[in-house]
Amino acid sequence: MNIHEYQAREIFRSHGMPVPDSEVATGPEEAAEAARRLGGGVVVKAQVHAGGRGKAGGVKLAADPAEARAAAVAILDLEIKGLPVRKVLVAPAVEIATEAYAGVVMDRASQRPVLMVSPEGGIDIEQVAAEKPEAIFKETIDPRYGLLAHQATGLGYRLFSDPALAGQAARVLNGLWKAYASTDATLAEVNPLVSTPAGEVLAIDAKMNIDDNALFRHPDLAALRDVDAEASSERRARDAGLSYIKLDGDVGCCVNGAGLAMATMDLVKYYGGNPANFLDIGGSSSPDKVIAALQIISEDPNVRSILFNIFGGITRCDDVANGIVAATGRLELEVPITIRLTGTNEREAVRILEAAGFEANTDMDVAVQRAVAAAGRAA
Amino acid sequence: MAIFIGEQTRLVVQGITGRDGSFHTRQMREYGTQVVAGVTPGKGGQPFDGEIPIYNTVREAVVEREANTSIIYVPARFAGDAILEAADAGVGLIVCITEGIPVAEMMRVMPYVRERGARLIGPNCPGLIAPGACKVGILPGQIVRPGPVGIVSRSGTLTYEVIFQLTNAGVGQSTSVGIGGDPIIGTDFVDCLRAFEGDSGTEAVVMIGEIGGTDEQVAARFVSAEMSKPVVGFIAGQTAPPGRRMGHAGAIISGSEGTAAEKIRAFQENGILVAERPVDIVDAIRSVL
Numbered sequence: 001m002n003i004h005e006y007q008a009r010e011i012f013r014s015h016g017m018p019v020p021d022s023e024v025a026t027g028p029e030e031a032a033e034a035a036r037r038l039g040g041g042v043v044v045k046a047q048v049h050a051g052g053r054g055k056a057g058g059v060k061l062a063a064d065p066a067e068a069r070a071a072a073v074a075i076l077d078l079e080i081k082g083l084p085v086r087k088v089l090v091a092p093a094v095e096i097a098t099e100a101y102a103g104v105v106m107d108r109a110s111q112r113p114v115l116m117v118s119p120e121g122g123i124d125i126e127q128v129a130a131e132k133p134e135a136i137f138k139e140t141i142d143p144r145y146g147l148l149a150h151q152a153t154g155l156g157y158r159l160f161s162d163p164a165l166a167g168q169a170a171r172v173l174n175g176l177w178k179a180y181a182s183t184d185a186t187l188a189e190v191n192p193l194v195s196t197p198a199g200e201v202l203a204i205d206a207k208m209n210i211d212d213n214a215l216f217r218h219p220d221l222a223a224l225r226d227v228d229a230e231a232s233s234e235r236r237a238r239d240a241g242l243s244y245i246k247l248d249g250d251v252g253c254c255v256n257g258a259g260l261a262m263a264t265m266d267l268v269k270y271y272g273g274n275p276a277n278f279l280d281i282g283g284s285s286s287p288d289k290v291i292a293a294l295q296i297i298s299e300d301p302n303v304r305s306i307l308f309n310i311f312g313g314i315t316r317c318d319d320v321a322n323g324i325v326a327a328t329g330r331l332e333l334e335v336p337i338t339i340r341l342t343g344t345n346e347r348e349a350v351r352i353l354e355a356a357g358f359e360a361n362t363d364m365d366v367a368v369q370r371a372v373a374a375a376g377r378a379a
Numbered sequence: 380m381a382i383f384i385g386e387q388t389r390l391v392v393q394g395i396t397g398r399d400g401s402f403h404t405r406q407m408r409e410y411g412t413q414v415v416a417g418v419t420p421g422k423g424g425q426p427f428d429g430e431i432p433i434y435n436t437v438r439e440a441v442v443e444r445e446a447n448t449s450i451i452y453v454p455a456r457f458a459g460d461a462i463l464e465a466a467d468a469g470v471g472l473i474v475c476i477t478e479g480i481p482v483a484e485m486m487r488v489m490p491y492v493r494e495r496g497a498r499l500i501g502p503n504c505p506g507l508i509a510p511g512a513c514k515v516g517i518l519p520g521q522i523v524r525p526g527p528v529g530i531v532s533r534s535g536t537l538t539y540e541v542i543f544q545l546t547n548a549g550v551g552q553s554t555s556v557g558i559g560g561d562p563i564i565g566t567d568f569v570d571c572l573r574a575f576e577g578d579s580g581t582e583a584v585v586m587i588g589e590i591g592g593t594d595e596q597v598a599a600r601f602v603s604a605e606m607s608k609p610v611v612g613f614i615a616g617q618t619a620p621p622g623r624r625m626g627h628a629g630a631i632i633s634g635s636e637g638t639a640a641e642k643i644r645a646f647q648e649n650g651i652l653v654a655e656r657p658v659d660i661v662d663a664i665r666s667v668l
Binding site for chain 2: 113257258259261268278280
């Protein structure tokens with residue numbers, strides 16, 4: 001789960017990290033008010049779950065409340081990578097001497113968290129990794145011991161040769177590790193971590209991702225989910241127990257199992273079509289899940305053809321068939337449906353579908369080709 | 380022959396009285412697996428289906444029934460501890476079906492399991508099946524047939540699809556292993572490839588990967604450096620957008636790392652036959668057998 005910068009700043013602050021005070025605004029007047037309270041120049045930043053905010057015009061400096069108002073008007077009108085901006089952060093503009101990077105990530109290969117720093121901050125860290133890998137320094141953390149003092153100090157000196165700054169940086173890294181570990185995060189990142197001409201080290205940005213699987217033990221964090229910041233179809237899918245991601249194509253896909261769902265999307269592409277979505281109806285699927293899935297897929301205006309690909313194991317094909325029949329009776333679908341199912345209770349499923357006037361395939365390639373052709377005819 | 384499981388397997392089912400645990404215990408027994416015990420804390424002493432003794436702890440199952448393999452069907456919030464309990468009890472092979480264990484918890488579990496010399500398969504996996512001999516997991520028994528092809532996969536139903544197509548084409552399997560869709564898993568592709576390389580019943584291997592992480596790339600280098608048996612590879616997720624979790628917690632392209640294109644390239648550079656579609660796996664395997 002992504003959380004917004006303003007939420008991550010709060011978590012960082014609660015772990016003793018030096019994060020300048022800031023406010024959140026949902027409208028231009030609020031932004032101007034916030035700028036007035038903070039005093040002096042401010043930066044107005046879009047709060048949206050997308051990278052590249054700066055390039056998209058989502059970050060603006062403002063010298064006074066009037067400029068902050070204007071900046072908020074412009075930013076709240078933006079859509080960044082398809083996501084509308086509904087909130088802005090207003091923070092004091094900080095004088096910057098140097099910009100560094102610090103982040104804790106979950107490293108799959110070592111199966112441990114890794115604390116990574118670079119004196120080359122302020123830009124995309126992947127770009128640094130690609131162009132100047134020698135400027136990135138890492139410490140692997142044993143999760144049973146946590147970040148060790150010498151690891152934090154050592155990385156502090158990788159960022160600053162001045163002992164006062166290095167010491168401050170080490171304290172920031174400790175705070176960052178604690179923020180990461182105490183929230184079940186999969187990412188906690190400061191970019192940039194700046195030093196000021198006055199000799200202060202400050203975290204002026206904050207980014208965190210929280211492990212969805214751990215939210216059950218962090219109800220306070222689960223409450224941070226911004227349901228307005230995601231597509232409503234994806235939110236409804238989650239509520240229905242479905243895993244759904246909207247894409248740009250016109251062949252709606254309804255599959256059981258994530259791997260088979262991806263392979264089905266790839267096959268749609270292979271046969272010249274474009275998948276409209278990823279959708280995994282999960283294991284023990286009830287007819288209700290199928291109805292919810294069909295509803296969500298069919299509400300996507302780009303969808304011209306719907307493809308079911310079900311491999312019955314735990315999932316019973318007859319459950320899916322009943323769901324399709326019930327849903328089509330209720331939803332008045334205007335797009336053609338192609339159905340492939342095989343495995344547990346396949347014969348029963350075929351009987352149910354044929355009685356309702358559907359044709360059922362057992363071959364995946366045949367079904368995908370038909371679904372792609374149907375989308376082509378409808379276009 | 381098979382890898383990791385076989386006639387020697389004496390299975391304890393952790394979470395045997397739950398909905399999934401009880402259903403799949405019956406399925407595994409029907410398939411011929413020796414299910415010697417079950418564990419559900421608080422239900423010790425009551426036999427399951429009148430025949431399988433239930434204990435409160437895994438240790439009792441090991442002491443009383445000589446269980447050497449465990450399968451875990453307990454809910455996510457208790458599954459991490461269930462793995463640790465099995466490792467502590469001296470179980471050598473632990474298969475965890477449960478989906479949804481927090482990553483931070485798995486990071487604590489893995490070193491503990493290794494220190495006790497146990498092998499963990501999963502979590503978030505369908506388990507293993509050695510056709511005609513033994514099944515530890517949820518793979519459907521009716522779609523497999525004995526034969527010379529080893530299968531290792533990060534997926535569930537996609538694996539069934541591939542097994543089904545191979546079986547329909549008359550190509551049998553030695554063992555199919557689902558290693559799980561999470562970012563942190565106990566047994567990776569290389570572990571399985573090494574076991575298949577050493578298994579006299581396996582002549583060729585199918586490796587089914589997906590987007591996310593670098594496990595397939597590492598495995599590809601292992602294949603060219605250390606394997607004599609032919610390997611056919613398939614990668615799911617060529618049409619997956621970056622930065623989005625595609626169902627499996629581990630199926631996510633982070634930045635530019637873990638794309639399907641990168642994995643397919645690693646396969647090609649290391650002598651792995653790449654199948655474009657699942658159905659192409661059948662032809663590719665036939666060409667190397």
